[in-house]
Amino acid sequence: MSLPDLTSDCMNCAALCCVSLVLDKGKMFAIDKPAGKPCPNLGGHLCTIHESLENEGFKGCTLYDCAGAGQRVTQERFNGESWRDAPELLPAMMRDFANLRPLHERLTMLVAAEKYSLTPELEERRQQLIRKTSRIWSDSPTAKEAFDAFIRDLRTHAGS
Ligand code: SF4
Numbered sequence: 001m002s003l004p005d006l007t008s009d010c011m012n013c014a015a016l017c018c019v020s021l022v023l024d025k026g027k028m029f030a031i032d033k034p035a036g037k038p039c040p041n042l043g044g045h046l047c048t049i050h051e052s053l054e055n056e057g058f059k060g061c062t063l064y065d066c067a068g069a070g071q072r073v074t075q076e077r078f079n080g081e082s083w084r085d086a087p088e089l090l091p092a093m094m095r096d097f098a099n100l101r102p103l104h105e106r107l108t109m110l111v112a113a114e115k116y117s118l119t120p121e122l123e124e125r126r127q128q129l130i131r132k133t134s135r136i137w138s139d140s141p142t143a144k145e146a147f148d149a150f151i152r153d154l155r156t157h158a159g160s
Contacts, residue, residue, distance in 0.1 A: 013071040015045040015047075021035065027059070036094060044084070070101075099137060100138070107133050110129055
């Protein structure tokens with residue numbers, strides 16, 4: 001089964017999390033930052049305080065994982081281009097990243113579901129969902145409904 005990479009790869013990403021996500025000053029982040037503004041700790045596409053995030057007040061960044069959505073949007077939707085060189089790309093990059101990340105989280109859950117010794121029917125649904133979710137770039141009510149139904153049935157199966 002062909003799966004996108006579900007592990008974040010910052011070297012092949014245009015720092016989409018560090019530019020597109022909102023930071024709220026508090027326990028998790030030392031600063032406020034709106035969506036669409038690059039974090040001041042960003043140097044190019046990499047975090048300049050990566051080794052000391054927690055000490056610098058950015059514990060929230062250590063807890064975040066894009067599940068591979070960042071590099072996939074950068075490479076597959078934008079051919080490796082970046083908002084750094086072409087700022088007009090930023091809104092579309094942010095939109096695609098926001099759309100894809102929940103789908104990659106879903107894929108991560110579907111992959112992990114393999115460990116539950118699934119019935120043939122559940123395993124077939126799991127594989128179908130992985131195939132379909134791997135092909136789409138944004139959610140749809142039908143895709144969400146099918147995933148939610150699978151998780152409900154998986155919970156029943158795991159609890160039985
Ligand atoms: S502190 Fe580093 S990891 Fe966190 S948003 Fe800023 S650049 Fe990104």
